[in-house]
Amino acid sequence: MDNSARWPSEFQEAVAKDGWLGIMMPSQYGGSELGLAEATVMMQTIAESGGGYTASSCVHMNIFGLAPVVKYGNEEQRRRFLVPLIEGKERACFAVTEPNTGLDTLKLQSLATRQGDHYVLSGSKIWTSTAQVAEKILILVRTTPLDQVKKPSEGLTLFYTDLDRTQVSVTEIKKMGRAAVDTNSLYFDNWRVPASDRIGAEGQGFKMILHGMNAERILLSGEAVGIGYAALRHASNYARSRVVFGRPIGQNQGVAHPLAKAWCQLESTRLMIMQAAKMWDEGFETGEYANAVKYLAGENAFTACETAVCSMGGMGYAKDYHVERFLREVIIPRLAPVSREMCLNYISEKVLELPRSY
Ligand SMILES: Cc1cc2nc3c(=O)[nH]c(=O)nc-3n(C[C@H](O)[C@H](O)[C@H](O)COP(=O)(O)OP(=O)(O)OC[C@H]3O[C@@H](n4cnc5c(N)ncnc54)[C@H](O)[C@@H]3O)c2cc1C
Known part of the structure; x- marks a missing residue:
């Protein structure tokens, strides 16, 4: 897989088919409701098998990434988002890092503006792993500009939504290792995201x-x-x-x-x-x-x-x-x-x- 830079789909499907993707997820949505300790043993085992990050990264985000949905999402969202993820029908990527701010996460510049029952997102992300294949994206953006918040950790909002490639340009970054599992730059301008895909309260995403x-x-x-x-x-x-x-x-x-x-x-x-x-x-x-x-x-x-x-x-x-x-x-x-x-x-x-x- 590393030599051909091909997504390890057979492995990912096998992991999903046998129910491992739900290892940390609540049982009412099809998960096993075990803990991070068990999930960590599982992920160590995947990497240790010889699959390394090529194997673990193709399922990594799906194991822990939706923890904010489990904890802060509403019942409708949990059912809508967790069930297909656990079944392996939807794959998630995670977009926090931005090109101009790096590790200084609180300075994120991508902005979402409320328009009726939608938000309109404009900005960019970088290093978003698996965005070439993911159907869904967990994305953190500003809903209140930095100069208008009391604390820099406020005004950031989390969305879990469709990664609509007609609205988001996704460009792969060639990198040193883990060639089979892509990492990307994302650019979006006036990307309409339903307000019903916002997780938790506006401004509390961080x-x-x-x-x-x-x-x-x-x-x-x-x-x-x-x-x-x-x-x-x-x-x-x-x-x-x-x-x-x-x-x-x-x-x-x-x-x-x-x-x-x-x-x-x-x-x-x-x-x-x-x-x-x-x-x-x-x-x-x-x-x-x-x-x-x-x-x-x-x-x-x-x-x-x-x-x-x-x-x-x-x-x-x-x-x-x-x-x-x-x-x-x-x-x-x-x-x-x-x-x-x-x-x-x-x-x-x-x-x-x-x-x-x-
Ligand atoms: C293979 C890969 C996959 C990734 N996947 C994802 C993903 O799926 N989603 C996502 O959102 N991000 C992802 N990332 C991004 C990753 O989280 C960032 O690269 C990382 O947070 C570092 O940010 P940066 O590259 O912008 O570094 P910068 O912020 O530019 O920092 C550069 C260097 O300066 C050092 N530095 C900066 N400030 C200080 C300081 N005050 N003291 C000491 N040292 C400092 C840093 O430690 C770092 O070594 C991925 C990155 C890689 C390489």
């Missing part, structure tokens, strides 16, 4: 997005750790069988110890991820843990993949041996959905009470 954001950080950390384990598995298999200077290369501690160290780092991260997921499930505030595990997972999974490539010599660089694909994909959790610098900014400010840097 709070709703935050609820899902911590869940995403935890889930994506599980996927990162899964990729790290997959890389270690490939490298260990190779190091057991590749014989040079009359012995398996894995018998040399120069090869074995970096792999063992990477396993220790991954396993400690995994345990902390499970703690974070359980805290989220039990309704505790998870900002500290979500950011800490997102940071650790990004760094430790990267180290595991880099170690795997280097342990395998030339074959680490050959596509047939997979670890180079893991290394390209595992840069993603260092950058997105929030960068490692912003995770550390959060810990510096909220845990260590150091002055805010931005």
